Amino acid sequence: MTNAMRVLIADDNEGDRMLLSAIVRREGHQVISAVDGADALAKFDADAPQIVLLDALMPNVDGFEAAREIKSRTRDSFVPIVFLTSLTEAGELARCLDAGGDDFLSKPYNPIILRAKLAALARMRHLHTTLAAQRDEIAMYNTRLMREQDAAKRIFDRIAHQGCLSTNVINYLMSPLALFNGDVLLAARNPAGNMYIFVGDFTGHGLQASIGAMPLAEIFYGMTPKGFGMCDVVREINRKLKDILPIGYFCCATMIDVSFHKGTVEVWAGGLPDAYLYRAQTAKPTRIGSRHLPLGVVSTERFDASTDVYYLAPGDRILMCTDGVLELRNPGGEMYGTDRLEVLLSSLPPGAPAFERVKAELDQHMGSAGREDDITLVEVTMHDAADVLAPTPDIDQGNAQVAHDWSLVYELKPDSLKHSNPLPILQNVLTEVPALRARSATIFTVLSELYANALEHGVMGLSSDTKTSANGFSRYYRRRAELLDALDAGFVRFELRSRSDADGGRLEIRIIDSGAGFDAHGAAYSESTYHGRGIPLVRDLADSLVFRGNGNDVKAVLCWGKGAGDG
């Protein structure tokens, strides 16, 4: 016997009680004596003994009753009860156990057996206490884990699923396999009102899969509103994921840049199943295949951010999904697969919304079978720019009255033209002016269209004639990438001047390029074809737009308040 215990001895026979007490004390334990059952219950409550020795037959609550009562008061802990009895009849002994007794001790007492029994009960007690403590600990950890996961999920959902998913442009279905989701769906507007949409699928499921989504979402929502191009965003996401993910983990993704003004969708696709473009006018869907490695696999030097551009009319749609959709199994174990999806898409009448139909067919296919993977299905519908809610600029009225007058010249040489995007920096400077911040979408569109014009038609001398068909459109962007890569001479210069006082103001944006100029007024800018949507758009947005020289020197003016009069 190692540890001393508090032992409650209840016996109405004083001689027996004293004898037993002496033996137990000699074993090193502390003794609490009770003279009958009622006394035993009172002392049990007062002294919390660790073992109880009970005479079976006592006045004022007998041993059986006392045992039942003690057991009912010690549901959570284990206090062994030993009956002290001179009974020998089997039925009587069984009654002792039925009442909650854990053992008997026969009178007259044998000190050796008593010692052995106390030691055995101490071991049982110890085992029980250990188990109970472990059980409580596990329950506590589990509760804490669930609470932490729940809190983390709420944070995660706010980060990963914020943005403008709830618009008339996007229909989506996301069903997480676990509490966390390995799929990511992000959407945000850039300053020009374009919508960037990111659909991703991390390898694996649950927590490990969703951790990578946090920095991804930060980058996406951080860079998009600042005016970075989609290629910049996707390149940065790849860099970050390559840095943080262990080898063998990556994110299959498709990112698109939807320009409602121009009716174009630019696509970067790496590792997700084919997306489908289906038009309001023709029934047969076009596949948009993945051209790139998934994100987080190769370093920035090897990363390919090239994109494809598609022309979409209002009502044309793009359907994207993660592989969980295609691998969804029916109760017979058969996967849904691309064949079924393509048959369904081809069977729809032109212009019919496919999303609801695909969703219904997936539910039907799955039937009673369980899901194995995260699934995400997204449909993006092209709209007229006017039908899409404009991004709400953060207007700080507090500084609106401050007068200012400044100018800025910013010139990009070949290396900068190749590797950097000047628009976020300029946008940042311009939106420091509160009155301009309210017009950030307009300013961004004017800047980006005039810059694209200066770079592509001016410095690189590309003709937009090649853009006269949907095919040519893609060819044009390929050619643009090649020329830019080989660029070794030329410049684009921005000259910005902003002036305002309490009554209003004006912003002049002048852009000069090193090119030979072009026909700024001729047929190249007809508004009905695929090309040349940019300049008419700027003409609409700006208060004035003037080409000078050969067309390689352009000035746009934006006015507000009283300044609008002297444009």
Next chain:
Amino acid sequence: MTVRSEVSPDGRGLTISVEGRFDFSAHRDFRESYERRNVDPDHYTVDLRETTYLDSSALGMLLLLRDHAGGDAAEVKIVNCNPDVRKILTISNFEQLFDIC
């Protein structure tokens, strides 16, 4: 799922074959097939003739093998893919990292 590996007679190449489903359950065996060998091969071949299915964790394992074999300098061939397996490798554009035939 069974993973077998075999060193070429000249000791310069290691061929790893995966039979059945190539998914997360193959993780340990696949890794051991090239890590436990006391050879340092110049080139690796992953034979998928008997592979019926391949998922994204298998793609991850292939990336781990490529890293083990020297990263961008690695010579890793993936051979005998059935059309389903080939399709998954193609969607992920793994031909940019592996010699697939």
